[in-house]
Amino acid sequence: MTEQFETGGAVLSRSQVNVVRLTGLAGIVGGIVMIIVAIVAWFGVSSQLRAENIVIPDDAPIFAGKVVDGPIDAYVQAGVIDMHAREMADGKTYAELDRDDPLRATVMDASFLRASLFTSVIAFGVALFAGGVGVLFVLFGWSVRVMVPPLPKTA
Numbered sequence: 001m002t003e004q005f006e007t008g009g010a011v012l013s014r015s016q017v018n019v020v021r022l023t024g025l026a027g028i029v030g031g032i033v034m035i036i037v038a039i040v041a042w043f044g045v046s047s048q049l050r051a052e053n054i055v056i057p058d059d060a061p062i063f064a065g066k067v068v069d070g071p072i073d074a075y076v077q078a079g080v081i082d083m084h085a086r087e088m089a090d091g092k093t094y095a096e097l098d099r100d101d102p103l104r105a106t107v108m109d110a111s112f113l114r115a116s117l118f119t120s121v122i123a124f125g126v127a128l129f130a131g132g133v134g135v136l137f138v139l140f141g142w143s144v145r146v147m148v149p150p151l152p153k154t155a
Contacts, residue, residue, distance in 0.1 A: 005151060012148070020148045027141025034134030041127040045120050046070060056080065068117075071124035078117040085110035 004011050012020065046069045054068040060080045063073050085107045089097060094111050097104045 014151060014154075017148055017151050021145055021150065024141040024144030024148070027137045027144065029141075031134040031137030031139075031141060034130050034137060038127045038131030038134060041130070042124060045123045045127070049074060049120055059083075071121045074117045074120045074124075078114040078121075081110050081114050081117070 003014055005014065005017055050067060050069040052068070054077055056063045056066050056068060056073060056077050057080055058064045060076055063076050066073055068074050068077050086092070089101075089103050089107050092107075094104065094107045097107060
């Protein structure tokens with residue numbers, strides 16, 4: 001007959017206890033890895049943005065004069081680029097300009113710059129999400145291991 005153990009109201013065999021505890025440990029280790037990857041991604045994107053030396057202009061609603069290196073200032077800079085491009089093109093977007101309009105290439109460049117900045121904003125969001133999920137994995141894994149304590153050693 002298989003040896004049974006009472007753990008938090010459930011009756012488990014030795015192998016089931018070991019599987020549950022191993023799953024909890026995997027959650028903790030996986031969570032720590034996700035947190036580390038999130039931090040590396042955040043600082044990687046930030047350093048790449050900083051290396052571009054993009055300075056938010058004086059006519060920005062906030063952060064004027066700041067070097068773009070984070071999600072909020074990247075979003076602000078994208079808005080400033082849109083504002084300048086629309087002023088230049090009398091409120092028109094790239095798609096609304098005539099094909100032979102000399103401003104079309106400049107407005108297209110502005111659109112590409114905005115898309116690149118929005119991509120960095122999304123990358124920051126994904127890094128934050130991964131870090132948050134990593135914290136949850138650690139907490140869930142730790143909780144599982146607390147609920148199913150280690151079994152006594154057998155002779």
